[in-house]
Amino acid sequence: MADYDNRLPHPTPKKAKVRGAIKYMEARGIKHLKADVFRHFKVSKRQGWAIISKGSVNQRHYNHEDLNKDNRGRPPLLNRKAIQKMENLIKEEGFKARKLSWQELG
Numbered sequence: 001m002a003d004y005d006n007r008l009p010h011p012t013p014k015k016a017k018v019r020g021a022i023k024y025m026e027a028r029g030i031k032h033l034k035a036d037v038f039r040h041f042k043v044s045k046r047q048g049w050a051i052i053s054k055g056s057v058n059q060r061h062y063n064h065e066d067l068n069k070d071n072r073g074r075p076p077l078l079n080r081k082a083i084q085k086m087e088n089l090i091k092e093e094g095f096k097a098r099k100l101s102w103q104e105l106g
Contacts, residue, residue, distance in 0.1 A: 015051045
């Protein structure tokens with residue numbers, strides 16, 4: 001059997017093509033062999049079955065709602081509620097509140 005350069009991992013677009021082709025044929029009721037799909041996209045049977053296995057799709061994190069939270073940068077010291085209170089104090093007290101330092105304002 002030919003080695004389709006299976007020593008390297010396949011890129012995500014190729015995996016998506018394999019999954020999409022099989023899903024399309026199954027949705028349309030087209031009789032097919034998964035081995036033929038693997039051969040067409042130059043994926044070994046072993047890696048093809050790994051690509052379409054149930055757990056393989058969950059390994060991707062891109063666009064995953066729970067895992068795609070932005071954790072970059074330093075967390076803010078003040079939350080939105082505290083900032084809103086400070087703004088209200090400045091608006092209500094006027095010039096006196098504007099002279100306060102950040103420590104006094106807090």
